[in-house]
Amino acid sequence: xxxxxxxxxxxxxxxxxxxxxxxxxxxxxxxxxxxxxxxxxxxxxxxxxxxxxxxxxxxxxxxxx
Numbered sequence: 001x002x003x004x005x006x007x008x009x010x011x012x013x014x015x016x017x018x019x020x021x022x023x024x025x026x027x028x029x030x031x032x033x034x035x036x037x038x039x040x041x042x043x044x045x046x047x048x049x050x051x052x053x054x055x056x057x058x059x060x061x062x063x064x065x
Contacts, residue, residue: 005032008046008056014064017055030055036064 005014015033020040022028028040038044038057047056 003048003050003053003055005030005038005055005057008058014057038063 001017001020003017005017006012007014014036017030018033019031020028021031021037029037030040030045031037038059044057044059044063045055046058047054049056
């Protein structure tokens with residue numbers, strides 16, 4: 001929570017993580033400002049840097065409008 005979510009390809013900043021939602025038997029979800037949910041999986045969250053407070057993502061098309 002509090003990390004900035006940044007597109008690894010084009011450096012777009014999507015906002016900061018406001019919550020983490022655990023899923024029974026599945027990956028958790030990062031909630032970004034504006035109620036956007038991003039699955040916390042390696043194929044999407046490609047680099048997590050807690051010291052820099054950044055999460056680099058490569059989002060599938062259509063995940064964020």
